[in-house]
Amino acid sequence: GSIDSTIRCWDCRSRRPDPIQVLDEAKDGVSSVKVSDHEILSGSVDGRVRRYDLRAGQLCSDYVGSPITSVCFSKDGQCALVASLDSTLRLLDKETGELLGEYTGHRSTTYRLDCVLSEQDTHVGSASEDGNVYFWDLVEGSLALSLAVGPGVVQSLSFHPTLPCLLTATQGQVQLWREETFQPE
């Protein structure tokens, strides 16, 4: 994903410098790209989530409105979590584009902040510009946890794919968060 409003696919095997396909449907910079086994999910600043389904040969474009900062698939591959600059996270049904959940409370108006889904798809997390990391219950939509990470904007956020383990980045520091019961060996 590029700020020139394209998504470029390179073939790593052939080592060709030029991309094999350029997806230039976005009208503005592409802020986030996620790839599943047969899909390319992209969020663009033009306020659209585009899902390129290679298997079906389809492009699904969902209008969210606000510039999208981050997208990610749910672990079950049925939903897409979309973070946008209107300080809202939305859980969209991948197939129909319907809204399954909306999560607010954090602040994301300026920066490209990450959003995550927990390893069990139980919670939805997002970084915030207020230095916290917020976690919501996916189903309830209620705020479950706000984790004060630092004074500045939490730039990046990443959840372990299988373990309850969170990685945050803020102000030149990368922090690893584990559950309270965790005992390091």
Added chain:
Amino acid sequence: AAESSESDEEDLVSYGTALQPLQEGERIKKPVPLQEQTVKDAKGRYQRFHGAFTGGFSAGYFNTVGTKEGWTPSAFVSSRQKRADRTILGPEDFMDEEDLSEFGIAPKDITTTDDFASKAKDRIKEKAKQIAGVVAAIPGTTAFDDLIGPSKITVGVELLRKMGWKEGQGIGPRLKRKPHRQKPDPGVKVYGCALPPGLSEGSEDEEDEYQPENVTFAPKDIMPVDLTPKENVHGLGYKGLDPSQALFGVSGREHLNLFPGGSEDTSNLLGDVRHSKGRKLGITGQAFGVGALEEEDDDIYATEMLSKYDTVIKDEEPGDGLYGWTAPKQYKSKKRSEREVKYIGKILDGFSLASKSSTPSKIYPPPDLPRNYRPVHYFRPVIAAGNENCPLRKALEESTGKLESDATQQSRHALNASQRRERLGETGLKGPAPSVLEYLSEKDRERLKEVKQASEQQMKAKMLPQQSRSSRFQPASPDDASHKWQMLLGGQLGNAGSSDFKPFARNPEKQKRYESFVKSLKQGEKDTLEHYLDPSMTEWERGREQEEFFRAAMFYKSSNSTLSSRFTRAKYEDDVDKVEVPRDQENDIDDKETAVKMKMFGKLTRDKFEWHPEKLLCKRFNVPDPYPDSSIVGLPKVKRDKYSVFNFLTVPEPTTSVTQVTNEKMQQNNSLNKPKKPSRWDVSDKEKEKKDAISEFISLARSKADVQQQQSPVPATEECGAGLSETLPTEVANEDKDQEEESRPSMDLFKAIFVSSSDEKSSSSEEESDEEQQPTTSVINSETTKEVDLPDTSSSNVQENVADTTDPGVSLLTASKQELDAAEEFGPKLPPAFSSGRLCRLLVRKEKHRKNREKHKTKREHKHKKEKKKKHKKQKNKGKHKNKKSEKDSSSDTADSSDSLSDIDTTGLSPKELLRR
């Protein structure tokens, strides 16, 4: 008896050789029969009487010297010693003795030489001998040569001689006349059993005075020469069957051979001796056979045909009865002479009149001169334009037939190309479009026209009050307009409005009016302009139309003469004209906007397109190609007019529509947004765009400084604190800089500022941002933020913040200012936010507050919804339509809540309406 025997013995004469007395017991030899006797040559070799060269192939093969293979090749002899002995071998060297013998190929016996051979062979030698004999001392000695010479004369010649023939004479009976007078009189026809030759010739003899009667001459020995040139490709002497002979009643040549007529006389001219010779004997021809001494047997292939004979006795011509083949020659050839009469004069020797007249050469008539052509050119007196000598002009007019209508166009140099073209009567440039309008498509033209009319109307509307103010009772007086336009157009209109330009082609009546209007305009009739306008129209309409016409005329003028002469229409469909645009566009987002606002995601917000992934991409994803047959990659495209303005105008900007979420926000954003596509990636960019190059320069320098800051090992918080502490001293400088920015100083000044030390730069930039933050934060502070989780931000927290940095994980109370600073240092290299960006954010926040207020009210409902969602998630695998239902329920729930209703009403769309969609 003894005595008698003795005497007998003596008397006996013996002949031949006695046989050998037979020996006792010896058998008598049987003589060899003749057929068994073999011949031997002199050398005792059997059956060989000729050499290898003499005997032909078999001899060459069987009787060759030595071996079967042939002559023995000569052995190699070294030339070292026998260099001089090399001899040139002739054929004789290879010959046998037999070849050289009497009967061989090269006999070496004594033979008669030419001197003794027959003299009949060589005539020239004979003549030379005769001359020599005459000249010789003893004349007549050569006469003995004949006696001495061996008789080698052939039998035929000998017989001829005995008959009285002498060499040098022709063969045939002796003639009584001179040879050159031998040709028969063509006038005398010999037919059938002709007169005996004696009679006919006797008559001739009478004419010849000086010829003794008893002297006859031998016929001349002349080989007849055939002088007819060979013009065909047939073999020599070939004569094909003449088709005219085969036809009945047509007399061929053979016929005339029998009866030599007029056509023969040309050949007679050549002195056909043979002819005369043959004819001398009288009647000749196939039917009578050929005489022994005649040479007439050459024509053995001549065929006798019945058509050669007359079968009908034709009516005789009245008159002298000299008609037909018996007619005298002169009579017969009358017709021919008629033709020959054409040439009167002496025919040169060796020349003859052509039998065929040459085809007359074609004569072309001279061109017709124009009726009023005068062979002498005269110059017309030139009359200056605008001269008042009318009588002269009139006279000229009469003389030339017409007078130039426009005096100003007298000088041809003053004309432009189109005027000259008109004068020359050439047709106008058909190819190039007369106006740019033609290049546009019909639809575009329409739209353009609409736009134009709309703008005109707007202008009118603007002008109308002014005019009504100035002139009360005449709203849009056409006179004023026309005068104004005429002033504008001036004389340029002269060439405007030729027939190719039809701006009102859609309205034929109007077009007609326009044309007459232009015509009148061209002629300069200012007052009559209105006559061409539709009288049924209202005054205002007429005025408007007139103005429209003026505009059109002007437009045409400017485009036609300048453009049409320079451009030519493309001969081939040009692909450059078309541009590929995606077939399916993401449709307008106004509806989506409202849908999003109502949280009705799904069908309303979704666009589905056919998308063709690259084959290799599919391969790498390990996914079968969904469109294995298609060659397209990406979205299917369609070709559209490239130069269609509306291709690009209709694309709605998502940013502007996004900002419609709230009215105030929209207004603010609209004022901020550029008409060109703004990237909303960072809000501050909008501000940056406003200040173009210079601000870009500033931001560039700033980002550079940021990089340097990031490289610095000092912790961010400390730096932040330091920056804050430095705020006061550098404040003045910052203000200066701001002023500079506004007044746009020269780049050198900027360089002087920014090329200085990085510390100063960084601090100043920070200061600037801090300074800008001050009002924002204050505004934020002034607002009542009721968000539960969001901590109140205050500028007073700065000091606390510095202290708190030691424990970054716990510090919840981070000032927004601080956070912004951090963002500048650690953000993804985003250009620093300007005040406008802050403002925007501020507005967003404001909106958020309001939303939060709403949220409290709708919290209950939200929960309800969430539960639904949960349920729905479980049911997902069962069916999607149910999903919608649940959504509907939730939306109806929202509709129930009165608070949200008011919110929805701002969009102007009721939820039910939305649902119906």
